[in-house]
Amino acid sequence: MARTEAASKGTVRRTMRLMGAYRAEIVGVAILSVIVSSTTLVLPVLSGRAVDAIVGPGDVDMLVVERYLAWMAAAIVTTAASQWMLTDLSNKLVYDLSRDLRTKAFAKIQRLPLSYLDSHPSGDLVSRVANDVDLLSNGLLLGLQQMLTGVLTIVLTLVFMMGLDVTVTLVALCITPLSFVIAAAIARRSYVYFNKQNESRGALTALVKESMEGLPTIHDYGYEDETRERFEELDEDFRAVGIKATFYASCVNPTTRFVNMLIYIGVCLVASLRAVAGLVTVGEITAFLSYANQYTKPFNDISAVVSELQASFACAARVFDLLDQAEVEPDAPEARELGHVEGDVALEDVRFSYVPGREVLHGITLHAEPGMTIAVVGPTGCGKTTLINLLMRFYDPDSGTISVDGTPVGDITRASLRGNWGMVLQDAWVAGGTVADNIRMGRPEATDAEVAEAARAALAAPFIERLPEGYDTVLEPGGSQLSAGQRQLLCIARVMLARPRMLLLDEATSSIDTRTELRVQEAISRLMEGRTSFVVAHRLSTIRSADQILAMRDGRIVERGTHEELLAKDGFYASIYKAQFESA
Amino acid sequence: MLRLVRYLRDYVKECVLAPLFKLLEAAFGLAVPLIVAQVIDEGVRAGDTGLITRSVILMVVLTVVGLVCAITAQYFAAKLSAGFGTRLRDDLFAHIMSLAQADIDELGGPTLITRVTNDTLQVQNGVFMFFRLILRSPFVVFGSMAMAFVIDGTQGLIFLVAIVALFAIVFLVMRVAIRRYAGVQAALDRIVRRTQENLDGVRSIRAFRREGAEQAAFGEENDALYGLQVAVGKVSALMNPLTYMGINLCLIAVIATGAVQVGVGTLQQGEVVALINYVSQVLVELIKLADLIVLLSRSSASAERLNEVFDTSRSMADGTQDASGADGSVAFRDVSFCYPLSSTPSLSHVSFEAAPGETVGVIGGTGSGKTTLARLLVRTYDASEGEVILGGRDIRDYSLATLRDACSVVEQDVRMFSGTIESNLRMGAGPDAPAGELERAAALAQASDVLASKPEGLEAAVEEGGRNLSGGQRQRLSIARALARKPRLLVLDDASSALDFATEARLRHVLSHDLSGTTLVVISQRVSAIRHADRIVVLDDGAQVGYGTHDELLDSCPVYRQICLSQLPEEEVSGHGED
CATH class of the missing domain: 3.40.50.300 (P-loop containing nucleotide triphosphate hydrolases)
Structure with missing residues (x-):
């Protein structure tokens, strides 16, 4: 409890520091707030004075009335103009701040280690970048626009009222706390019921989701009536708790209105009695009454702003938490650029764990000579994907060394190491932009002719040429216009163009569609010619043509050799092979 | 939206009483400025402290009665809207259950979830606000105007003009802002999508060293969002200053004409004070009324989406053969x-x-x-x-x-449903099948070890959609469910x-x-x-x-x-x- 409080204090201070960059704007907001609240409050005084000059038939001082009306007009225009500027200025400040925060958060994601990104649901990170920043800015806006004017209005109202008459002011002051007490009591009750209502709604939504998604099954089993009964039961709970939640929440306004009215009446009583005694004028009564009318409003506003701000600081904390995460360790200072490589890859007793204490690779040693094809096979969870992660340096091993052409990868810059690997994953990634841009990704300086050549070599040219604008067709981020097979061909073309010496391939587990599938296979085998290739293999033909098969289980290489050698051994590999490719 | 009124039929009493009590509260609220005028014109002027005290007591009584009325009204409104929502939802859900899969596809399967959970609440909320405000806000707004007419015809005209003008301002600003706000939402959606795509492709992005390019692309979307936010801000920033100007110009007009009228004796000073009071009540309620209209238009869009479901009838004809x-x-x-x-x-x-x-x-x-x-x-x-x-x-x-x-x-x-393993298997086996039959079906489907792995066996809980089971467990249990039915x-x-x-x-x-x-x-x-x-x-x-x-x-x-x-x-x- 104390800890979260300290944390939230830190969050507030940090948010304030961020706002410190906008010092000029904040001074502007403060000045405008003072202007808005004082001109707003002057108005009842002015109208009160005008009313004082309107006593009765033949007893109206038109000159005085007109003078005050002119003042009123001036005050009104000033208030309106400053209010508009105040809103506009705080909008700009807050939106600029949130734009800045978003840019930082997104840039941060680019620098976070994959260990963080893999262990956090992407939906949560997205929501920090988009929604949390948005909620933070909403809270700050309200704070800037209403908090300051609210506090100023209360203080100035009291000052103005004191200036008119101390006794009447004290009456208003005495009744005020009642408003807080009642509002707090109701808020507590309604908070409890709102939580219950949310729970009940959650249960209802879960059932609806389950039933809608499983509708074919429900129909299939003739389970409509049972499902409907379950729904009606939950819906009835929701109704019962909903009445209470709605009712309590809707009582806040009438009760605060009631207290306001009491203040109003109290002021009216005391002011009138003092007017009878000649201590207060009629115009001053009207001024008092309109103060009494508006003086309680900021209290409601402020309490709304405070709860809004609390919520937005919680959001800010989530954004700051993201910004504070440790980044990828920078390349070693003496790390060198990896130029042209032969493609000799060696792993020496490599151990790795995603979570400390739970090792997933236990001492992997292997050697791929330039141009060799290594097929990695094994059941789900055997460590195949982890191997890719280490070779690309998405993760670094706990111990042991990985080296390329004899150089440990720790001594090479990550960028140049990755530039020498070509990677084709199962779910091929397509960036927003043209087809040509996507292919050129690995070698930005490539000419149009080279791009087309790579597409032809990857067997991607036929479908690209059928696209409405050919190579200039703009693809959505994620490439939703293309089929899965086409996306894969595009990625192969990308690697073709980059001409890396080393390849990492993650074969599709299930066929995409038979005809494109054949083309993808053909393109991949062209790609592998003369390159050192690591293939997480599912296809028998790939496995059989590999120079070496690594059969992995539980983070260990249990067998290695060619297809024939391993079949002859009749061990682990032979058993997976039989289960997968021969029928029972 | 009107078509859905049928779900209110059990709440006729509440539908009448809620607005009625609301109206009473408003009426008491409107009476107060009149009493204040009397206090000033007769009490203060004549030094009649007795009248002042009596009037104040009257005001307190009216306020207390007003509070009781308001709370009663809120209760009836809460009761009728919650009942309305539940009846509507039950009916909607039952109707969806009765549709064929082709009809569901045509309506858009995933949208049905939001229709049942969200659109019904939107309509329910519209109903709630309608019964709370529909009589009150117009009553206060037009009641104030009527009071002004009662006090004096010229003053009434000033109110009329002011109310029309203010209404136009509020409505126009809201409309423009809401329309532009949709643009902001779309820009925010693009930010969400861009970030999601970036995270999905993080390995490829790093493999191709595209981090910089991604940041530049994100920066563009982010700038676009900023531009739209500021633009919407400029429009909605107009609301408060414009209504403030409108209402206070009305105030100036009331005092200016009032001064002349008091001078010639057609109006009293206290009545001017009362008019000033009405002016400030008008603004508050007018903004509420505009909110209500916006809310109702949103609810009626939701009602539209619900009616679309009700209008879809089952397209698959049932046969007669056994x-x-x-x-x-x-x-x-x-x-x-x-x-x-x-x-x-x-x-x-x-x-x-x-x-x-x-x-x-x-x-x-x-x-x-x-x-x-x-x-x-x-x-x-x-x-x-x-x-x-x-x-x-x-x-x-x-x-x-x-x-x-x-x-x-x-x-x-595979679809499993929340409940227990037994309740899922019974979908196939029927309610009366002996437990042994369920276990046999599980054994055939190679799911015995699923039951063995749970201490509660058949009674083990299944969470929504079966998410507490692995994919393989779900598949085997659903095969068991199908086998339990002994299909041909x-x-x-x-x-x-x-x-x-x-x-x-x-x-x-x-x-x-x-x-x-x-x-x-x-x-x-x-x-x-x-x-x-x-x-x-x-x-x-x-x-x-x-x-x-x-x-x-x-x-x-x-x-x-x-x-x-x-x-x-x-x-x-x-x-x-x-x-």
């Missing part, structure tokens, strides 16, 4: 099918047949129409052309209830994709040996799952490109050969066909 006597023979006769919202057929001209107890295999890649075929077999959809035959009769002749008892489908994307036709649509090879092999053995009377349709991407079927249908992109036994197809069907080549040892495939 399917319980039909044997398990099944056939497709030149069947084609096109999904409701699609223009290209998902299945065209498919024909095959199976005698009772035989097995038909269906193979093809993703998107080749395999799942569609499964759905036509159990009449989730009706074929667009051709006939689906069960037990020698078109399946459309059977009553759905008996048809569904005769055949079961297990899809790859069992359709397995990639139903063992999450099982490991050994378990799948055991399951295959059970299916071919222990279910001799049941006709099987096995759909898969794996040759090993279907190669021993009596006949195999090969699908490619919705078309039937091969039909026959494994050996026949290896000779005659190039697509089948290709599939086999990628999955089976070459020796098994070669020796067939041209080489």
Whole structure:
């Protein structure tokens, strides 16, 4: 409890520091707030004075009335103009701040280690970048626009009222706390019921989701009536708790209105009695009454702003938490650029764990000579994907060394190491932009002719040429216009163009569609010619043509050799092979 | 929205009382400024402290009564809107349950969830606000105006002009702002999508060192969002200053004319004070009224979406024949099918047949129409052309209830329902089946170890959609559910994709040996799952490109050969066909 409080204090201070960059704007907001609240409050005084000059038939001082009306007009225009500027200025400040925060958060994601990104649901990170920043800015806006004017209005109202008459002011002051007490009591009750209502709604939504998604099954089993009964039961709970939640929440306004009215009446009583005694004028009564009318409003506003701000600081904390995460360790200072490589890859007793204490690779040693094809096979969870992660340096091993052409990868810059690997994953990634841009990704300086050549070599040219604008067709981020097979061909073309010496391939587990599938296979085998290739293999033909098969289980290489050698051994590999490719 | 009024029929009393009490509260509120005017004009002027005290007591009484009225009104409004919402939701849900899958697709399956959970609440909230405010706000606004007319005709006119002008301002600003706000929301959605895509492709982005380019692209979207936010801000920033100006210019007009009128004796000073009070009440309620109108237009958009569901009636006609006597023979006769919202057929001209107890295999890649075929077999959809035959009769002749008892489908994307393992298995076995029968079905489906792994056994809880079970556990339990029903036709649509090879092999053995009377349709991407079927249908992109036994197809069907080549040892495939 104390800890979260300290944390939230830190969050507030940090948010304030961020706002410190906008010092000029904040001074502007403060000045405008003072202007808005004082001109707003002057108005009842002015109208009160005008009313004082309107006593009765033949007893109206038109000159005085007109003078005050002119003042009123001036005050009104000033208030309106400053209010508009105040809103506009705080909008700009807050939106600029949130734009800045978003840019930082997104840039941060680019620098976070994959260990963080893999262990956090992407939906949560997205929501920090988009929604949390948005909620933070909403809270700050309200704070800037209403908090300051609210506090100023209360203080100035009291000052103005004191200036008119101390006794009447004290009456208003005495009744005020009642408003807080009642509002707090109701808020507590309604908070409890709102939580219950949310729970009940959650249960209802879960059932609806389950039933809608499983509708074919429900129909299939003739389970409509049972499902409907379950729904009606939950819906009835929701109704019962909903009445209470709605009712309590809707009582806040009438009760605060009631207290306001009491203040109003109290002021009216005391002011009138003092007017009878000649201590207060009629115009001053009207001024008092309109103060009494508006003086309680900021209290409601402020309490709304405070709860809004609390919520937005919680959001800010989530954004700051993201910004504070440790980044990828920078390349070693003496790390060198990896130029042209032969493609000799060696792993020496490599151990790795995603979570400390739970090792997933236990001492992997292997050697791929330039141009060799290594097929990695094994059941789900055997460590195949982890191997890719280490070779690309998405993760670094706990111990042991990985080296390329004899150089440990720790001594090479990550960028140049990755530039020498070509990677084709199962779910091929397509960036927003043209087809040509996507292919050129690995070698930005490539000419149009080279791009087309790579597409032809990857067997991607036929479908690209059928696209409405050919190579200039703009693809959505994620490439939703293309089929899965086409996306894969595009990625192969990308690697073709980059001409890396080393390849990492993650074969599709299930066929995409038979005809494109054949083309993808053909393109991949062209790609592998003369390159050192690591293939997480599912296809028998790939496995059989590999120079070496690594059969992995539980983070260990249990067998290695060619297809024939391993079949002859009749061990682990032979058993997976039989289960997968021969029928029972 | 009016069509949904029928759900209020049990709440007629509340529907009358809620606004009535609200009206009473407003009336008491309006009376107060008049009493204040009296206090000033008669009490203060004449120094009549007795009158002042009496008036103040009257005001306190009115305020207390007003509070009681308000709270009563809120209670009735809460009660009627919650009851309305629940009745509406129950009816909507029941209606959706009664629709056929094709109707659901046409309405948009995923949108139905938001319609049931969100749109109904939106309408419910609209109803709540309507009954709370519909009488009160207009009453205060127009009541103030009427009071002004009562006090003086000229003053009433000033009110009239002011109210019309303010209403126009509020409404225009809101409309423009809401429309532009949709643009902001779209820009925010693009930010969300961009970030999501970035995270999805993080490995490729780092492999190709694209971090900088990604940041630049994000920066552009971010700037666009900023621009839109500031632009909307400028419009909505107009609301407060403009209404403030409007209402206070009205105030100046009231005092200016009031001064002249008091001078000639047609108006009293206290009445001017009362008018000033009414002016400030008008503004507050006017803004509430504009809010209400916006809210109601949103609710009525939701009501529209609900009515769309109610207007959809079940498109699939029920048959009259009892399917319980039909044997398990099944056939497709030149069947084609096109999904409701699609223009290209998902299945065209498919024909095959199976005698009772035989097995038909269906193979093809993703998107080749395999799942569609499964759905036509159990009449989730009706074929667009051709006939689906069960037990020698078109399946459309059977009553759905008996048809569904005769055949079961297990899809790859398995659906379990919250409850217990037992409640899920009983969907198939029926409420009275002995526990032993459920356990036997589980054993056949290789799911005994799932039960063994839970201390509660059959009673083990299943969470929403079965998310506390692994994919393989879900698949086996759903096969058990289907077997518990003892169907004469069992359709397995990639139903063992999450099982490991050994378990799948055991399951295959059970299916071919222990279910001799049941006709099987096995759909898969794996040759090993279907190669021993009596006949195999090969699908490619919705078309039937091969039909026959494994050996026949290896000779005659190039697509089948290709599939086999990628999955089976070459020796098994070669020796067939041209080489």
